[in-house]
Amino acid sequence: xxxxxxxxxxxxxxxxxxxxxxxxxxxxxxxxxxxxxxxxxxxxxxxxxxxxxxxxxxxxxxxxxxxxxxxxxxxxxxxxxxxxxxxxxxxxxxxxxxxxxxxxxxxxxxxxxxxxxxxxxxxxxxxxxxxxxxxxxxxxxxxxxxxxxxxxxxxxxxxxxxxxxxxxxxxxxxxxxxxxxxxxxxxxxxxxxxxxxxxxxxxxxxxxxxxxxxxxxxxxxxxxxxxxxxxxxxxxxxxxxxxxxxxxxxxxxxxxxxxxxxxxxxxxxxxxxxxxxxxxxxxxxxxxxxxxxxx
Amino acid sequence: xxxxxxxxxxxxxxxxxxxxxxxxxxxxxxxxxxxxxxxxxxxxxxxxxxxxxxxxxxxxxxxxxxxxxxxxxxxxxxxxxxxxxxxxxxxxxxxxxxxxxxxxxxxxxxxxxxxxxxxxxxxxxxxxxxxxxxxxxxxxxxxxxxxxxxxxxxxxxxxxxxxxxxxxxxxxxxxxxxxxxxxxxxxxxxxxxxxxxxxxxxxxxxxxxxxxxxxxxxxxxxxxxxxxxxxxxxxxxxxxxxxxxxxxxxxxxxxxxxxxxxxxxxxxxxxxxxxxxxxxxxxxxxxxxxxxxxxxxxxxxxxxxxxxxxxxxxxxxxxxxxxxxxxxxxxxxxxxxxxxxxxxxxxxxxxxxxxxxxxxxxxxxxxxxxxxxx
Ligand SMILES: Nc1ncnc2c1ncn2[C@@H]1O[C@H](COP(=O)(O)OP(=O)(O)OP(=O)(O)O)[C@@H](O)[C@H]1O
Ligand SMILES: [Mg+2]
Numbered sequence: 001x002x003x004x005x006x007x008x009x010x011x012x013x014x015x016x017x018x019x020x021x022x023x024x025x026x027x028x029x030x031x032x033x034x035x036x037x038x039x040x041x042x043x044x045x046x047x048x049x050x051x052x053x054x055x056x057x058x059x060x061x062x063x064x065x066x067x068x069x070x071x072x073x074x075x076x077x078x079x080x081x082x083x084x085x086x087x088x089x090x091x092x093x094x095x096x097x098x099x100x101x102x103x104x105x106x107x108x109x110x111x112x113x114x115x116x117x118x119x120x121x122x123x124x125x126x127x128x129x130x131x132x133x134x135x136x137x138x139x140x141x142x143x144x145x146x147x148x149x150x151x152x153x154x155x156x157x158x159x160x161x162x163x164x165x166x167x168x169x170x171x172x173x174x175x176x177x178x179x180x181x182x183x184x185x186x187x188x189x190x191x192x193x194x195x196x197x198x199x200x201x202x203x204x205x206x207x208x209x210x211x212x213x214x215x216x217x218x219x220x221x222x223x224x225x226x227x228x229x230x231x232x233x234x235x236x237x238x239x240x241x242x243x244x245x246x247x248x249x250x251x252x253x254x255x256x257x258x259x260x261x262x263x264x265x266x267x268x269x270x271x272x273x274x275x276x277x278x279x280x281x282x283x284x285x286x287x288x289x290x291x292x293x294x295x
Numbered sequence: 296x297x298x299x300x301x302x303x304x305x306x307x308x309x310x311x312x313x314x315x316x317x318x319x320x321x322x323x324x325x326x327x328x329x330x331x332x333x334x335x336x337x338x339x340x341x342x343x344x345x346x347x348x349x350x351x352x353x354x355x356x357x358x359x360x361x362x363x364x365x366x367x368x369x370x371x372x373x374x375x376x377x378x379x380x381x382x383x384x385x386x387x388x389x390x391x392x393x394x395x396x397x398x399x400x401x402x403x404x405x406x407x408x409x410x411x412x413x414x415x416x417x418x419x420x421x422x423x424x425x426x427x428x429x430x431x432x433x434x435x436x437x438x439x440x441x442x443x444x445x446x447x448x449x450x451x452x453x454x455x456x457x458x459x460x461x462x463x464x465x466x467x468x469x470x471x472x473x474x475x476x477x478x479x480x481x482x483x484x485x486x487x488x489x490x491x492x493x494x495x496x497x498x499x500x501x502x503x504x505x506x507x508x509x510x511x512x513x514x515x516x517x518x519x520x521x522x523x524x525x526x527x528x529x530x531x532x533x534x535x536x537x538x539x540x541x542x543x544x545x546x547x548x549x550x551x552x553x554x555x556x557x558x559x560x561x562x563x564x565x566x567x568x569x570x571x572x573x574x575x576x577x578x579x580x581x582x583x584x585x586x587x588x589x590x591x592x593x594x595x596x597x598x599x600x601x602x603x604x605x606x607x608x609x610x611x612x613x614x615x616x617x618x619x620x621x622x623x624x625x626x627x628x629x630x631x632x633x634x635x636x637x638x639x640x641x642x643x644x645x646x647x648x649x650x651x652x653x654x655x656x657x658x659x660x661x662x663x664x665x666x667x668x669x
C-alpha cells in the first residue's frame with residue numbers, strides 16, 4: 001500500500017490520490033480490513049493482557065512461562081510436536097508429491113482427490129477414528145498380531161507413537177499440496193537436460209529438482225509447523241494430559257483457572273516461536289526459492 | 296550462406312563409409328499408437344544430418360531414443376560399434392540442445408555450462424578454463440555471471456549449445472534450436488552453428504521442420520513422415536530427386552498434376568494423360584508406374600515460351616498471379632481443368648506479361664517426376 005501510494009504521488013497530484021487508487025490497492029483492501037479485525041486487534045489485546053493482571057502491570061505470566069521448568073518443558077513439548085510432525089510430513093510428503101506430479105493425468109486426479117478428501121473430514125472425526133483403530137482390540141493391534149510382529153496387543157492410544165502417527169496423518173495433505181503445486185510446474189526437460197549432461201539420478205535430484213522445488217518445501221514447512229505447533233484437538237484426543245502442550249496450557253488458563261495473564265503470555269510465546277521458525281526457514285531457503293521462480 | 300553451401304558441397308564430395316551412429320529397426324509405441332516403425336538411420340563420424348518432417352512425425356521421439364531419455368520398444372542404437380540400447384542417458388555422453396533450451400533457471404550462465412563438468416567429476420582446476428572456452432566459442436564470455444532469465448532468446452540458445460558442447464559429447468542432438476528466434480537471427484545462427492560444429496568435428500543430428508534450414512545446413516537430410524524415414528540423401532538429392540510424393544511436397548515448391556499413366560510411349564518415355572493434355576516423363580528417372588499417378592515439376596524447371604525441342608513438354612495456360620520475391624519472380628498459372636496452380640519461377644519478368652495473358656510453358660521431360668497416387 002505504501003509503495004503504491006508513493007508511486008502514485010510521483011505521477012499524480014496528492015489531492016487526487018484517494019480517487020486514483022489502482023486495482024491492486026483496491027483488491028487488497030477487503031483482505032486487509034478482515035485481517036485487521038480478525039487478527040491484528042485480537043493479537044494486540046492478547047499482548048496487552050500478557051503484560052497485566054488484576055493488580056495492574058505485571059510480568060508474572062512471563063516469569064512463570066519462561067522461568068518455571070514445568071512450563072519450559074511444555075514449550076519444549078510443543079516445539080518437539082511441531083518439529084517431528086513437520087519432518088515426518090516432509091519425509092513422507094515430498095516423495096508423494098513427486099510421484100503425484102509425475103503420475104498419468106487421470107491417475108493424478110484420483111490421487112489428488114484421495115489426498116484432498118481427508119481435509120474435508122473434521123479433525124475430531126478423523127482423530128476419533130484413529131483412536132478406535134489403535135485400541136487394544138483395534139485393527140492396528142490385530143494386524144501386528146497376525147503379521148507376527150507382536151505376541152500380545154500393545155498399548156497404542158495415549159502413547160507418543162499414537163500422537164505422531166495421528167499428527168502426521170492430519171497434517172500430511174498440508175505438506176503435499178504446496179510441494180505438489182510447485183513440482184508439477186517443474187519442466188521435465190530440466191531433469192532430461194541434467195541426465196544428458198551426465199548427472200545421475202541423485203545428482204539431478206540434489207542439484208536440479210530439490211532447489212527448484214524449494215519454494216514448495218518452504219511453504220509446506222511453514223504451514224505444517226505453524227499449525228501443528230499450536231495443535232489442540234489431536235494431541236488432546238490421542239495422548240491427553242500425559243503430553244501437555246502450549247495450546248493445552250492456554251486452554252486451561254482461559255477456560256479452567258481463568259488466569260488470562262498466564263494464557264496470554266503463553267500465547268505470545270507461541271506466536272513468537274512460530275513466527276521465528278517460519279521466518280528462519282524462509283530465510284534459509286530464500287536464495288533457492290527466489291531463483292527457483294520461473295522466468 | 297554461400298560459404299556454408301560451398302563447404303557443404305566439399306564435405307559431400309569426400310566419401311564416408313563409416314557408420315558412426317547406427318540406429319537399427321527402432322520401434323516406439325505410445326499405447327496403441329506406433330510412433331516410430333522399424334526405423335533405420337546411420338550417421339557418419341562428424342557428419343551433420345537434419346531430420347526434416349511435419350509436426351508429429353516422430354522427430355523428437357527419435358532424438359529422445361538416441362539420447363536415452365526414452366527406451367525403444369524394439370531395435371538397437373549403437374555409437375562407434377558400442378551398443379547403447381540399454382545404457383541410461385547419463386552414461387551415454389550424448390549432448391542435447393532442447394527445443395526451449397531447458398537451461399537451469401536457478402543457475403547462472405557459467406554454472407549452467409559447468410553443470411555437466413561437475414556432474415562428471417571433472418577436476419576443479421580444469422572446470423573454470425573449460426567453461427570459459429565453451430563460452431568463448433559461442434561468444435558469451437561477457438555474460439558468464441548473468442541469470443538465465445536476463446538473457447535474450449538468441450543468447451539462451453548459445454548458452455544451451457555451450458552447455459552441451461563443454462562435456463565433449465560423442466554426438467550432439469539439436470531439437471529445433473532456432474524455432475524461437477526471428478528470421479534474421481536464425482540465419483546468422485545457422486551459419487555460426489554450422490561453422491562451429493564443423494570446426495569441432497562434432498557428429499550432429501539437427502531436427503527442424505524448416506526445409507530451408509535443412510537445405511542450407513546439412514551434409515545429408517533425412518525426410519521423415521509418419522514415423523518412417525522416406526529419404527536420406529544430400530540436400531541436392533532430396534530436392535532434385537525426391538524419393539516419394541511426400542518428399543516432393545515437403546521439400547521445396549512444386550506443381551503437382553494428377554493423371555493416368557499408360558505403358559511406355561515413344562523412345563522409352565512414359566505418357567501421362569492429364570486434364571491439361573498429355574505429359575511425357577523420362578523412364579530413366581522414374582520406375583515406369585502405370586495407372587493413377589501424380590506428376591511433379593519444380594518451378595525453376597519450367598520456362599516461358601515455345602519448347603525448343605522434342606525432349607520438352609509444352610502447354611498453354613492463363614497467367615493468374617505474379618508474385619515478386621526480389622531475386623526471383625513466381626508466376627502462377629491456373630488452367631481451367633486443374634484445381635491447383637502451376638508454379639513457375641523466373642529470374643526476370645519478361646516485359647508485357649500481365650495476369651490474364653495466355654502463355655506457352657515448357658519443361659524438360661527429364662525433369663518430370665512421376666509418383667503413384669497414394
Ligand atoms: N509421451 C508421449 N505420450 C504419448 N504420445 C506421445 C508422447 N510423446 C509423443 N507422442 C506422440 O508421438 C508422435 C510423435 O511426437 P514427436 O514429439 O516425436 O513429434 P515431432 O516430429 O517432434 O513433432 P514437432 O515437429 O511438432 O515437434 C505425436 O503424435 C505425439 O502425439
Ligand atoms: Mg518435436
